[in-house]
Amino acid sequence: MCGIAGALQSDLRGEQWERLLPLMRDALAHRGPDDAGIWYDARAGVGLGHRRLAILDTSSRGRQPMISAGGRYWMVYNGEIYNFRALRDELASRGHRFQTQTDTEVLLAAIETWGLNNALQKCNGMFALALWDGETRRLQLARDRIGIKPLYYGWQGKAFLFASELKAFKLHPEFQREIHRDALTLLLRYGYIPSPYSIYRGIYKLLPGAILTVNPEEIGRLAPPERFWSAHAAAGNGQRDPFPGSESEALEQLSGLLKDAVGKRMIADVPLGAFLSGGYDSSTVVALMQAQSGRPVKTYTIGFRESGFDEARKAQAVAAHLGTEHTELYLDAAQAAAVIPRLPEMYDEPFGDSSQIPTFLVSELARRSVTVALSGDGGDELFCGYHHYQSIRNRELQSRNPKQLWKELRPRLIHPFVHWEAPAKIVRRAAEPPTAATEHRRWPDLPDFTRQRMYLDLALYLPDDILTKLDRASMAVGLEARVPLLDHRVVEFAWRLPLSFKLQGDDRKWLLRKLLYRYVPPALVDGDKMGFTVPIANWLEGALRPWAEALLDEDRLKQEGFFKVKPVREKWRQYLNREKNWLQNALWTVLMFQAWLENERKH
Secondary structure, three states: OEEEEEEEOOOOOHHHHHHHHHHHHHOOHHHOEOEEEEEEEOOOOEEEEEEEOOOOOOOHHHOOOEEOOOOOEEEEEEEEEOOHHHHHHHHHHOOOOOOOOOHHHHHHHHHHHHOHHHHHHHOOEEEEEEEEEOOOOEEEEEEOOOOOOOOEEEEEOOEEEEEOOHHHHHHOOOOOOOEOHHHHHHHHHHOOOOOOEOOEOOOEEOOOOEEEEEOOOOOOOOOOOEEOOOHHHHHHHHHHOOOOOOHHHHHHHHHHHHHHHHHHOOOOOOOEEEEOOOOHHHHHHHHHHHHOOOOOOEEEEEEEOOOOOOOHHHHHHHHHHHOOEEEEEEEOHHHHHOOHHHHHHHHOOOOOOOOHHHHHHHHHHHHOOOOEEEOOOOHHHHHOOOHHHHHHHHHHHHOOOHHHHHHHHHHHHHOOOOOOOOHHHOEOOOOOOOOOOOOHHHOOOOOOHHHHHHHHHHHHHHHHHHHHHHHHHHHOOOOEEEOHHHOHHHHHHHHHOOHHHOOEOOEOOHHHHHHHOOOOOHHHHOOOOOOOOOOHHHHHOOOOHHHHHHHOOHHHHHHHOOEOHHHHHHHHHHHHOOOOOOHHHHHHHHHHHHHHHHHHHHO
């Protein structure tokens, strides 16, 4: 994987670009430890920077920024195009001649041939890119369909900035670093800051499946991004064109799609492995990897010795059955808690999902021996893996009054991950901006509440929590994480399936489980999975309590002025006295903001 950064700014001379671009670029060195490059055109007022993690054609011929064969485009790109070989063959038949074995060169040739939008429609992959068009003198940013790879952007003074991570912005003298208080209310509501907002005012996350075109002459102005794919369209199209076959026919089609998706993500010129938790999703990915590999797949898991948090034994049993080369690491509280001070710098924004800790630790473990790791993320959102889908569905089936049910369920759909009852009452001088979650009139036309909630998870929770967590944790150690269950063909197919193929009574992920049972006995994987959790509560009552007490100190909260002190301190008191468990995720989110703020003021 890679890191990209750059700017539009008309008043910089060549020597200023030479100083600025390496600073912004090298703030992302962890994303690309293998190579680095810059390109700028001082007359046009554009500069691009790139850090490379070499996966395909690891020679220097793959260095970026890269120019198109015709000389019109310069591009920096973070990601992988998994069908690049098929695209390369198609482009070669049209007369293109290639100088490297990289997907970057293929993507540039595709853009030169078909234009950016049409080229991305043909691509199967994960990506974030910046493209300078020397003919139209426009900069275009684009992000993959699901939002696997990150991309931030915004005008700051007279400069337009973009980067894979916010830390690159801090090296530009125009960056203002004003905390967006409305975004803070969203953080308390969801535990993450949903797109398009960021923690900084004027800086945005590019929406998944979007292209943003920027005119350097229109300083401070941004046209709305153009969507070439959206969760909204995928959900709606799936309902208009439902899968017509039987459950067994759906299983065969799913098997073929997932086998191909996994196989495409096993293409690499560097060592490759997989995360294995022992649950349905990661076990399915590993099973399909092992079925297509001539040698044992390298698999990785971590375990905790605290009672109720260890799933390493389950993963070990699956690994033994599949015959993988398995590595596990048991961690004590001190080892895991030592990660916490690193989180603000790793994530750049306050982020309240505590599973960021084990995700980083398993990434760190895998990076000792591989450069690419496949992950099972996405199965819950596509195949009804979460308990809340089952709860909502049961309410629907039992209800005789749809209007009353809508009144009861609507708050759970609009704010699906409510952490505080009313975040605006906790944050000082703040109001919540609209999002796709709050504007239910913009939701797709879906037949039931369960699928509405699944849509919201796909559009919001998946890219802005789950995939953000995976990207930052893996990239912090220079590991590329690939997610085959989120191949857009699988996503679109899953939305065509009847709900009964996913939820059958108390059984969630029904069709995915039936596929897994072809490779792994049900007894090894069945049973409730805890999720990727760590014993935060145990630590806060022990080694982490002084850290938390300092961050939630009453005088400190008053001085900083972001939170109303009384409700925060009351929740903390109730938690410590075991009157009510406000930890997951409300107090942890506040602690993560406080830790982020402390780090922000040091840099």
